[in-house]
Amino acid sequence: MHLIKKLFLLSIVLFTFNAVAAKVDTLSVKSTCMNKTIRNIVILPNSYFYSKHNFPVVYLLHGAGDDYKGWLEIAPELVQYADQYNFIIVCADGGGSSWYFDSPVDKTVRYETYISKELVATVDINYRTITDKKGRAISGLSMGGHGAFYLAFKHQDVWGAAGSMSGGLDIRPFAGKWDLNYRLGTIEDHKENWEKNTVINLLPLIEKKSLKIIFDCGVDDFFYAVNVKVHEKMTEKKIPHEFYSLPGGHTPAYWRNSIKKHIAFFKEYFNQQNTAATKMND
Numbered sequence: 001m002h003l004i005k006k007l008f009l010l011s012i013v014l015f016t017f018n019a020v021a022a023k024v025d026t027l028s029v030k031s032t033c034m035n036k037t038i039r040n041i042v043i044l045p046n047s048y049f050y051s052k053h054n055f056p057v058v059y060l061l062h063g064a065g066d067d068y069k070g071w072l073e074i075a076p077e078l079v080q081y082a083d084q085y086n087f088i089i090v091c092a093d094g095g096g097s098s099w100y101f102d103s104p105v106d107k108t109v110r111y112e113t114y115i116s117k118e119l120v121a122t123v124d125i126n127y128r129t130i131t132d133k134k135g136r137a138i139s140g141l142s143m144g145g146h147g148a149f150y151l152a153f154k155h156q157d158v159w160g161a162a163g164s165m166s167g168g169l170d171i172r173p174f175a176g177k178w179d180l181n182y183r184l185g186t187i188e189d190h191k192e193n194w195e196k197n198t199v200i201n202l203l204p205l206i207e208k209k210s211l212k213i214i215f216d217c218g219v220d221d222f223f224y225a226v227n228v229k230v231h232e233k234m235t236e237k238k239i240p241h242e243f244y245s246l247p248g249g250h251t252p253a254y255w256r257n258s259i260k261k262h263i264a265f266f267k268e269y270f271n272q273q274n275t276a277a278t279k280m281n282d
Helices: 001-022 070-074 079-083 112-125 143-154 180-184 191-197 199-205 224-236 252-281
Strands: 024-032 037-043 057-061 088-091 136-140 161-165 211-219 242-246
Touching: 024 112, 037 079, 037 112, 057 112, 057 143, 057 252, 070 079, 070 088, 079 252, 112 143, 112 161, 136 143, 136 199, 136 211, 136 252, 143 161, 143 199, 143 224, 161 252, 180 191, 199 224, 211 224, 211 252, 224 242
Parallel strands: 057 088, 057 136, 136 161, 161 211, 211 242
Antiparallel strands: 024 037, 037 088
């Protein structure tokens, strides 16, 4: 009898957990610019289903060789974070190793246009979102860290906050790796492509107070030196940002820990925007 009672109580707990858990959708987007359908994950907080207001969205970009499922495999806690912070999380697909460029040498690779225009527009059409930069943030790991800054710096009308974890923020020291030659051409023959598309050279694009910025890198990471260099250049140019380094390397364990800080940072940004909007309406 005691066992039956315990099993009954356990079933109630499990039912309650499932009833309040966020929902994980798969969103297929027809990309006109690349003439193919691309799958993405959308995590909706439970509050989405019992409220009528619009929700902010955090976009997450995966690393080289991965796909849209990568982030949930690294950090399944994202489902809990969506519930805890009451925003939508979109795990985008970056075509394996696109580096989120519109490639100047391969016209079939146009992930800058896809993410910044087609994906964002499709998310806004299909879900109740805040449809301006005050309700959008973007971050990513490794190649995705580069991609998040690359897209946010070039499209400050789309995203209001941006982050990078272990990002390849200066790709020039890594010429020939991770399919970069297929996206930009070799650095020997196409140096201009590399100079124009490395994040560290895009810092002059950042408008004053246009972006809230956070980034980090493990001290044992092969991208650590380029992250420190970007931090130093931002400091020199007086670009407001948060940068921190922690023990660790280029590993899922590091990113699983790091994403918690980025999510909290974005929640604070969204709260600030909401407070500012409320004051304007008073």
